[in-house]
Amino acid sequence: MVKPTKLDHIESKANTDIKEVEKGVSHIIVEIIEYVPNSVVIKTIIKKSTGNISVMSFDSGEGLTEKTSPFDTYAQIIEGKADIVIDKVSHKLESGQGIIIPAHLPNHINPNGRFKMIQTIIKSGYE
Numbered sequence: 001m002v003k004p005t006k007l008d009h010i011e012s013k014a015n016t017d018i019k020e021v022e023k024g025v026s027h028i029i030v031e032i033i034e035y036v037p038n039s040v041v042i043k044t045i046i047k048k049s050t051g052n053i054s055v056m057s058f059d060s061g062e063g064l065t066e067k068t069s070p071f072d073t074y075a076q077i078i079e080g081k082a083d084i085v086i087d088k089v090s091h092k093l094e095s096g097q098g099i100i101i102p103a104h105l106p107n108h109i110n111p112n113g114r115f116k117m118i119q120t121i122i123k124s125g126y127e
Helices: none
Strands: 040-048 051-058 064-067 072-086 089-094 098-101 107-110 115-122
Touching: 089 098
Parallel strands: none
Antiparallel strands: 040 051, 051 115, 064 107, 072 089, 072 098, 072 107, 072 115
């Protein structure tokens, strides 16, 4: 059995780690990213020109400011709870739940305790 390697992460808000998760190696998604005090940590799973998948951890009191993306984004909570606001409508998600954030709609994540999520962005179809 091949053990996954220890993964590096970036410990600053809204930065993306450019090192992808090793291909062909199994992993436990909630364990590849850690909580860092007073931070949002983002780890790239895979990044391609047609989209990317990232896993994120949010410490208590941390969220993301409002943004608008030109692409559909799928957000799935993998640990804890989160409030994802899409076009001023709040959606309370718990571990295992996900939501598609439509392209071109303002959205943000409100702090609601510690949580981890997977974010998938699909870029094809918007050329």
